[in-house]
Amino acid sequence: MSSTAFAVRRSRWAALVVLCAGFLVIVLDQTIVNVALPSIQADLGFTPAGLTWVVNAYLIAFGGLLLLAGRLGDLVGRRRVFLGGLVVFVLASLWCGLATDRSMLIAARFVQGVGGAVTSAVILGMIVGLFPDPRELGKAIGVYGFVGSGGAAAGLLLGGVLTEALSWHWIFFVNVPVGVLIVVSGLRVLADDRVGGPRRGADAAGAVLVTAALMTGSYVILKAPDTGLGSLRTVGLGALALVLFGAFLIRQATAPTPLLPLRVFRSRSLSGGNLVLGLMLAGMFAQMFLGALYLQLVLGFTPLQIGMGYLPVAVSIGLLSVGASARLNARFGAHRVAVAGLVVIAAGLVVFGRAPVGGDYVGDVLPALLCLGVGGGVAFPALVTIAMSGVSAEDAGLASGVNNTVQQVGGALGLAVVATIAAFRSDELLAQGVDRAAALDGGYDAGFAVAAGIVVTAAILGAILLRPQRPKEGNPEARSSEPGHLEPAAGRDASVGCTS
Known part of the structure; x- marks a missing residue:
């Protein structure tokens, strides 16, 4: 490898570190707040219903702007959108940490959601532009998958540490120095990819x-x-x-x-991969919510113990996402790896759903968490690879926004459905005279069963929709079209997203 080629390769991975660091800050913030909610409620005097808006204000802004932000990156430059969104996120985090009343915190969380959406919407598109080589792209998406899945679990631990050691204000303050460092690093290692401003008539009505x-x-x-x-x-x-x-x-x-050219959905990889990914995350988001409640309300874990309890998920995902998932995709095909991972996730949800009232963490919970970590560690990168395969350079930001929107909406929808069913079952058991711990456990069992059914559906659809297309008859040179086999997209610049 020549010195120039080595320098370009090194700059690409430096850019990936910056992008994934920005993504990690966003992902951590989505779970770190959950652990601090009781402290926030006690300090600011939130009612139980009002407390939900500390989370909902963020998620509404985040989910609503992902698609628009992704397309905006294609029109005005993904580097500019990434760094601009991160600046908004950092300033809003400072505002959250300084909040002294309920309305101030909720308003700041909404603005924080805006910054989070704008930042994260273009990251995957920038990664696709950085790595035109399919093997390197597979490794990069594995790192992205580890940050997305492992970061969510790590947020529970970090939230417990900061809340118990300092105060809830520090779960927001910690974003400020980290975010500033990422912005400064991004200005140095991310190349300016502006395209001359928005095209004439950039569909404001559609936005x-x-x-x-x-x-x-x-x-x-x-x-x-x-x-x-x-x-x-x-x-x-x-x-x-x-x-x-x-x-x-x-x-x-x-x-x-x-704003969203419908032609992009003609791609079976993009449409099928995002559908299956959305269903997978519907089950995974629900299990994190139900699992944390089970550990806290049934087994009596503290916030810090809950975070420590979920570490096996982060570790398992990390070991498999970085390197192993790319090798598995190359050897067996991304669609087979994705389906196998989904089956393992479903098995973990079934095992978690069988945890009893007097359950033991090592015997009843840890095996389920290991299944969830292993399954998520191979399925998430494989599905993201499939969803982004064949995306052209001009639509990379849009495809990234679609992917992130599917993740957000799929996770939120799964959580809403599963949480409602679990609450209904618990109330039903309480009305029958069952004690509170057993009623809660029964509700969680029902929720885990539904989550497992959602993931099984994802596995079935993945086996059908994501399998390779057979070569056309009469064309012996035609190769099987493998979803997730990433050819360099036409017009993709290998240096996009990094300085050389």
């Missing part, structure tokens, strides 16, 4: 429609466990979200320069 649709849908999903899946508010606002999204799709089919 308004999709943002309104996703924010309304996110609100409905997040509030469904409280208002009920069949309530007038849930059904009415859900219908409004569907109407807005339908109007957005009509707009995209007729606009001269659509």
Whole structure:
């Protein structure tokens, strides 16, 4: 390898470190807050219903802006969008940490969600542009997968440490120096990929429609466990979200320069990979929520113990995502690895659902967490690889935004459905005279069963939708089309996203 080639390769991996560090800050923030909620409630005087808005304000902004931010990166430059979003996130984090009343914290969390969405929406597209070689891209997506999955589990541990050792304010303050360091590093190692500003007529109407649709849908999903899946508010606002999204799709089919060109969904890899990924994360998000509640309310774990208890998930995902997943994809095919990982995840959910009231962590919980870590460590990178395969350079930011939107909406929808079913079952058992711990455990068992069913559905769809296409008859030179086999996209610049 020549000195120039080595320098370019090194700069690519330096850029990947910066991008994944930015992604890690966003991912950690989504789970680190959950551990500190009781302290925030006691300090600021939140009601139980009001406390949910500390999380919901962030998630509504985050889920609503991902698609728009991803396309904006294609139009004005993904580096500019990434760094700009990170600056907003850092300033909002400082605002959150300085909050002295309820309304101040909720407003700051909404702005923090805006920054988080803008930052994370373009990261995957930048990674695809950085690594035109399929083998290197597989390794890079493995690192991205580890940060996404392992970071969520690590957030529980970090949240417990900061809350117990200092105060809840520090779960936000910690983002400030880290974020500043990432911005400074990004200015040095990320290449300027601006494309001359937005194209004429960049579909402002479409941007308004999709943002309104996703924010309304996110609100409905997040509030469904409280208002009920069949309530007038849930059904009415859900219908409004569907109407807005339908109007957005009509707009995209007729606009001269659509925000979301519908042609991208002709790709079986992109459509099928995102569908299966969304279902997988619906089950995974639900298990983190139910698992943390089981450890806290049934086994009596402290916040710090909950974080320590989930470390096997982060460790398992880390060992498999970085390196091993790329080798498995290359040897067996990303679709086979994804389906196998989904089966292991489903098995882990079934095992977790069988944990009794007087359960033992080592005997009842740890085997389930290891299954979830192993399955997630191979399935997540494989599905992201499939979803991003064959994406052109001009649509990389859009595909990244779609992928992140699917992750967010899929996870939130799965959590809403599973949490509602678990709560309903617990209330039913309490009405029958069952003691509280047993009623909670019964509700969690029902929730885990539903989550396992969702992941099994994902595995079945993955086996059907993601399998390679057979060569056409009469064309002996045609090769089997393997979803997840990443050929360098036409027009992709190998140096995009890094300085050389």
